[in-house]
Amino acid sequence: MRVDLFHTGGPKGEVVALDRAVDDGPWPGSRTRLLDETNLGSHFVEVRDFRTNRVVFSRSYSSLFSEWEQTEEARRVARTFPESLRIPWPREKVRVVLERRDKNNVFHELFQAVIDPAGPESNPAPRPPVGKVWTVFENGPAASKLDLLILGEGYAEKDLPKFHADVKRLVDILFTYEPFRSRRADFNVRALDLPCAESGVLRPDSKIFRRTPLSVQYGIFGSERYVLTHDDRALREAASAAPYDFLEILVNDARYGGGGIYNFQATASVDTGFAEYVFVHEFGHHFAGLADEYYGSDVAYATGGAKPEPWEPNVTADPAALKWADLVEKGTPLPTPWEKEPFEKQTRGIQAERRKLVASGAPPSALDDLFRRQMGLDSKLLSSMPWSGKVGAFEGAAYEAKGLYRPSADCIMFTRDPGGFCPVCRRAIGRVIDEYSRP
Numbered sequence: 001m002r003v004d005l006f007h008t009g010g011p012k013g014e015v016v017a018l019d020r021a022v023d024d025g026p027w028p029g030s031r032t033r034l035l036d037e038t039n040l041g042s043h044f045v046e047v048r049d050f051r052t053n054r055v056v057f058s059r060s061y062s063s064l065f066s067e068w069e070q071t072e073e074a075r076r077v078a079r080t081f082p083e084s085l086r087i088p089w090p091r092e093k094v095r096v097v098l099e100r101r102d103k104n105n106v107f108h109e110l111f112q113a114v115i116d117p118a119g120p121e122s123n124p125a126p127r128p129p130v131g132k133v134w135t136v137f138e139n140g141p142a143a144s145k146l147d148l149l150i151l152g153e154g155y156a157e158k159d160l161p162k163f164h165a166d167v168k169r170l171v172d173i174l175f176t177y178e179p180f181r182s183r184r185a186d187f188n189v190r191a192l193d194l195p196c197a198e199s200g201v202l203r204p205d206s207k208i209f210r211r212t213p214l215s216v217q218y219g220i221f222g223s224e225r226y227v228l229t230h231d232d233r234a235l236r237e238a239a240s241a242a243p244y245d246f247l248e249i250l251v252n253d254a255r256y257g258g259g260g261i262y263n264f265q266a267t268a269s270v271d272t273g274f275a276e277y278v279f280v281h282e283f284g285h286h287f288a289g290l291a292d293e294y295y296g297s298d299v300a301y302a303t304g305g306a307k308p309e310p311w312e313p314n315v316t317a318d319p320a321a322l323k324w325a326d327l328v329e330k331g332t333p334l335p336t337p338w339e340k341e342p343f344e345k346q347t348r349g350i351q352a353e354r355r356k357l358v359a360s361g362a363p364p365s366a367l368d369d370l371f372r373r374q375m376g377l378d379s380k381l382l383s384s385m386p387w388s389g390k391v392g393a394f395e396g397a398a399y400e401a402k403g404l405y406r407p408s409a410d411c412i413m414f415t416r417d418p419g420g421f422c423p424v425c426r427r428a429i430g431r432v433i434d435e436y437s438r439p
C-alpha cells in the first residue's frame with residue numbers, strides 16, 4: 001500500500017495531510033522482519049494495529065520537505081511537497097503515525113491517520129501499467145533480496161538502447177565499490193523503460209524546457225547541479241511497476257548533476273565525465289543516509305549556529321565521543337590532523353574557476369576537465385598525509401568547515417577521488433544490506 005501525503009510548510013509552520021491510499025504493486029520487503037532498526041533518516045513511520053496499538057511495521061526516510069525547510073525560501077513562503085509512505089497492505093484497520101526528528105535526535109509525532117484497507121480512503125485497484133520492466137540481474141525472491149530499480153528520465157523512444165547501455169555501465173560500476181562488490185548476491189536489479197517525447201530534462205537556468213514523465217529537473221532549490229523530482233506521485237506510480245526497496249533515476253543529460261535523499265529518491269546525469277562518481281555518491285545518500293562529507297561548496301542550504309549531533313552515520317559534532325570509535329586505531333589523535341588549509345586554498349581556487357566557467361556558458365566538457373584537474377590535486381594531497389587512509393575525526397564535513405568531523409581524510413562522500421567509501425561509510429552501507437536482505 002502507498003499512503004500519499006501532502007507535506008506543506010513555511011513561515012507559519014508545518015502540516016502533513018492525507019491524500020489517499022492506493023495499491024503500490026508487489027511488496028518488495030521481508031514479510032517477517034517488519035521493524036526498521038537502522039535509526040537513519042529525518043522521518044520515521046510506524047504502522048500500529050488499530051485495536052491493540054501494537055507496532056506492526058516501521059520505516060525511516062528523509063523528505064524533500066526537510067531539505068527545503070533549511071533553505072532561505074522557506075522563511076518567506078509556503079510550499080507543498082507530495083510525499084508517500086510505502087507499507088505492506090494491512091489486513092485490518094491500522095493507525096499510521098509519522099514522526100520527525102528534532103535537532104537533538106528525539107522523534108515527535110507530526111501526523112497520524114487511521115487507514116481502513118476496506119474503507120473509502122483505500123483503493124486496491126492495480127495502477128494502469130506504465131513502461132516496461134526488465135531485469136538487469138536477479139539473485140532470488142524480492143522478500144529476501146535488496147531490490148534496486150533503475151528508472152530513466154529524458155530518454156526518448158530512440159534513446160532506449162542508450163538507456164540500457166547506461167544502466168549496465170552504471171550498475172556495473174556500483175558493484176565494483178565495496179561493500180556492494182562483496183554483497184552483490186544480496187541484490188536484485190531491475191530497470192524500467194519509460195520513454196518521453198524528446199531527449200533531455202528540464203534545465204530552467206539553461207532555458208531548456210521539457211515535460212517528462214517523472215518531472216526530474218536541474219536547479220532544485222536554486223542549485224544548478226541539484227537534480228531531483230518534486231513529483232513524488234509520478235515517481236511512485238512509475239516505480240510501482242516493479243518490486244523495489246531503493247531506486248535511482250538516470251538522467252539523460254550531459255550537464256553535471258544529481259541528488260540523493262535517504263530512502264526517497266536519487267538521480268545522476270549520465271553523460272558527464274563524472275557520471276559514475278555521481279551515481280555511486282548519490283546512491284550513498286539514498287541507500288544508507290550518508291551525509292555529504294564535503295564543505296565549502298555552494299550547496300543550497302543556509303548554515304550557521306551551534307552544531308547538534310547529526311543523525312547521519314558518517315558525520316559527528318563530537319570527536320570525543322565518536323559513534324565510530326570502535327574503528328579508530330589506538331594512538332590516533334582526535335581530532336585528527338590533516339592538511340586542512342592547503343586543501344581549502346586549493347578548493348577555493350577551483351571553485352572560482354568553476355564559477356567563471358558557468359557564468360561564461362562554457363560547455364559541460366570544460367567543467368569535466370576542471371573537475372579532473374581538481375581530482376588529481378585532491379587525491380595527491382589527501383593520500384600523502386600521516387593519517388591518510390586511517391579512521392579518525394577530520395574537521396570539515398556536511399557543509400561546515402568547523403565543528404563537524406568526518407571519519408577519514410578522503411571518501412567518495414568527500415571528493416571525486418578514486419578510492420571509494422571510507423570504512424565508516426562501508427559499514428553503514430553493510431548494515432542496510434543486512435537489514436533488507438534477511439528473509
Ligand SMILES: [Zn+2]
Nearest residue numbers: 411413422425
Ligand atoms: Zn565516508
